[in-house]
Amino acid sequence: MNRMLSIAWKEMIQARRDRLTMGMMVGIPIIQLLLFGYAINTDVRNIATVVYDQDHSEESRGFVRRMEATGFYDVVGHVKSYEEIGIALRSRDAMVALVVPPRFGAEVEAGRAAQLQLVVDGSDPQVVASATDTAMSLAAARSSVLTIERLQRLGQPVSAPTQVIALEPATWYNPDLRTAVFIVPGLVGVILTMTLVMFTAMAIARERERGTLEQLIVSPIRSGELTVGKILPYIAVGYLQMTLILVVGSLVFDVPIVGSIPLLYLLSVFFIAASLAVGLFFSTLAKTQQQAMQMSFFFLLPNILLSGFMFPWEAMPAPARWLSTILPLTHYLRVIRGIVLKGASLAELSSELVWLAGLTLVLIIVVSMRFQKKLG
């Protein structure tokens, strides 16, 4: 009993002296709780929506207004062609597009059936259901109102269709709403984050722990040579992992690669660089490999929960979305899903690339400021 208590007592002292472990003990439950309870929400609201109104009637504007009033749709712009809908969806400016056909208002006025179209980005299956359901019920409700009005006006039953406004949903990209199609490209990003951040974070801590870092510091090697030399092999590791996931994903899970593979490989370097920079940043903070590992794990949590990998980014409250914009994975998911699932072009992904490059640059500046070839 006494012996056991001695061990417990020593364990407590050690845990208390290790500030990082202590912080993680308290921090992880709190952050997990906040993330899961507050930020994670699969009920999507404020879905960015574009409107392709070929009618410009009172009725079409009214329908758009009613859509916005539900709180589920957030009209971010108007487009003039299906082509522009494609661009908006691929660059992720919008996830939903409402298409109003010509003479929509006139047809409804005349009591004839008219059809609206709702184009939904199927690359995130979780968004599709809530996006279409709400619009469908809006169309049904409006139809009833129109039918009742017409009845009252004419005072007698009419041979009008029961539903004046029909809404035809159209799912673009991943029309079968298969989860694997959504998850596999995202997994590339998650696995790269996990391995690259951890490898680089531990690589310098290992040298520090074994005393070889001091030997390197007394050598004429430059900080830049050391840093770049350290991360070069891991860039290759990153590409290898990415290739592996995409090949297995396409062979086993039948995930199509719609866009340009060379473009994907080219643009992935931005994300690999950002992840390695995060790892290097951790390595300047961590004194031991264990600390480096803890930090990497801690970093992984918000990446999985907030980046849009598992839960719809659109459903998160604003603070969670702000936080997620400083995670490289958030931007890379849009790049890789954009290319793999939607065939997005370089121009359509430019804003994500600017973010990734910016994050990398900031981290590299911080890292080189912290990593000096000096002791003490």
Added chain:
Amino acid sequence: MSDPVVVEGLSRSFGTLVAVSDVSFRVHRGEIFGLLGPNGAGKSTTLRMLCGILDPSAGRATVVGFDVAKEPERVKQNIGYMTQRFSLYEDLSVEENLNFYAGVYGLRRRERRARIPAELERAGLTDRRDQIAGTLSGGWKQRLALVCATIHEPPLLFLDEPTAGVDPVSRREFWAHIHRIASAGTTVIVTTHYMDEAERCHRLAFIFRGSLLDIGTPTEIIKRRNIRVAVITTSNVGRAVDLLTPYPSVDEVAPFGDRLRVATLDAVDPIALAREVLGQSPGVLDAREIVPNVEDAFVAMVHSEARAGAGS
């Protein structure tokens, strides 16, 4: 050619702690220069400043003609550095370690191809070149670390407690090798708290609590302390220690088995003193005066500092 190491008023503090205070010395070419002192005295801090990896708080040091604070990278190109941790990559083989350090020091592929087999041969490591460094014994690790630290043939070699944790035979071989390197013209600066190693240096600097107490050849340093040492056999060692210790002219009484080692200050005759103090019982059964060594000088110096510290 001027001295490869010139240190003038070098100081370093960490916050309020003064690790090195106003240290000055010169090291001549081809000399084995020892920095001697107890743990935490400031030896390693001094060495790190000389290597250009720690900035001095005050004073200056020139190493192979370059100022350590202003041109640390030029210094680094011209020095070899080996610590007690040996800093080998334990998961690389002997040859891979050498290849790596040769590359870090900018040796070209052709130079490497010529030099590495020669160095392996010279260190007797040829048969072990494919062995994983982590599986080498302490002595072999030390040899490999020394080859790694000197692969770029630096004119100046720093050794920070190079023989900690190495068996006595390997230590002797190591020192023989260091002397060969020095006679070939390389200057060696070594920190140690092993007294037998200190005696193998050409010159010594005693560092205690960050200050330089004395500098000179081992013989000069011992002579300056003005101590005499005797080995005395007595019937009750414990009692004899208690009786002798309070005498102000006794610097130290140390039991060695059934004998005592008595060191006296100010050239007081230790045997006469022991006979007078120990009397009939426990008595002096046998006594023999011996030549003081560096350890005696070191202990005397530390004691005298402690007394000065207590008195002020």
